[in-house]
Amino acid sequence: MSPRPTTSPRFLDAGEAALVVEFGSVVDPAVSDRVLCLDEILAASQINGIRELVPTYRSLMIHYDPLRIRREALVAAVEDTLTAAPAHRRASTHWIVPCCYEEPHGEDLAELAAIAGLPPADVAALHSGATYRVYMYGFAPGFTYLGGLPEAIAVSRRSTPRPPHEPKAVTVGGGLSAIGTFSMPTGWYVVGRTPEKFYAPERSRAFLLEPGDTLRFEPIDSTTFEGLHARAEAGEVVARTEEP
């Protein structure tokens, strides 16, 4: 973990029932560490009146009941936490996520390769060779934003969205990668598809990834994809964890 920055966060009101604790204005692992550290300590603190915590790249949104805890008391509790608590986060989990880059799954791989000026096989190799950090969820249930995309394929988003992709699409855009859980139009490039269900409300563990986890994509062929896809749809977890 990088040394803990010492600058004070900003406290921003999002109405009278949500407080944003903002540690920075950029996507950066050190800023994310501070967000997740506060998230973890507050989640364990059981401070009366805190209703829900939403970690994002650079801030933690604290939804609270202002009739149970005054804003000033909440700010003081957060400041105490930041001063007193060690900057240790729980050990993050490292995931191996199977991903098929072949047709028909990596439907935009060739388009992305043309923009990056690389052979499509190199794009897949670069994408699967990197280690990603789960920064945050957003957009839709189970949709994760991943940092750590190699510079060579860190392209901008499309100027206009493409038609809806399949659920479980692995995408690249805006300098990040992402795992989409629902079929939807996107401004990102679909480079592959994972058989894993990262949103499975019927499964006892509906969500697998925690913000701060790391992952790597493991290339699989389309025959392997079909097998794992069937198992995942039947409720099995087909992504694996290992020591980072």
Next chain:
Amino acid sequence: MTPKLKILAAGPGCTVQDEGRHGLLRYGVTGAGPMDPFAHAVANRALGNPRGAAAIEVSLGGLELTAENDPITVALAGGAFAISLDGQDLPPAVVVTVQPESTLKIRGGPGGAWCYLAVPGGLDVPLMLGSASTHTRTGIGGIDGRALRAGDRIAAPASGRPVVAAGRIDVPALDRPADTIRVIMGPQADSFSADQIERFLAGPWTVSTRGDRMACFLQGPTLTHARGYNIVSDGIAMGAIQVPGEGQPIVLMADRQSTGGYPKIATIIGADLGRLAQARPGTSFRFRRVEHAEAVDARQAEHDLLAGPIAVEPVIRTTFPSEFLLGLNLIDGCVDGLADA
């Protein structure tokens, strides 16, 4: 046999909502819940329910239903909707018992955009991810994650016993004109220069025809950003007023996404969320900036009102068979049950 509400006809956008889905915003799961949390709570509290019990949110598309197996007492509260039971007009905020074979019709009336129908003990809808609230975009909650349609049956298992005397719900606070909506500035008010904030507060703003449970689009003076309109995504509270590139604000409501990347100039206070939600397209209003303490006071006042019993102007009978209703003057909401008795 469990008493059930049977939907006879449903316009678009009628859904089951409880107080919303909490604790999963961090996994990208929308909270959903009622557009007008106050009116939803009033309907529940009129029956003695917890304020967040599962109820039906009726859109301007309207709803028709009947009771199956047993009479079902319902409470209705929200906008000034046109309510009738077997052709007999009822006040827009009312407690009434629906007999099997009777037809309760709920239609858009002179004002408001949402009406809530509660039953004693709440509707029995399976919880999904901890809540009965429907989020149609992701197919979560309610009846198969979708809006209600004709033929749906929803169990109201605790409705056998009448909990309160039937009559008109007397909550003057339900009538909330949307001429002024109170906001707390931020979280990204610093993305706008002082003159743009003045412009935002001067308005006036008009509710656009484009809007749904996710967002309310506003039309008015164009706002410009001090330093571009892309920010690194952060959390979104209900009532957040984001300003995208074209400079026309969008108020993010119950079905909003959990995070987003446009600057949020201000946030509507909790007590005024329903005021905006009930404003129909074409409604013109201004925002008024308040401090945190005023927003908390307003929230406390709502909380206190909902903590006690909700006044229901009583009639002598505890149920409303249609022949009894026919003998009452219920037109225009000016029923006085005691005087009639």
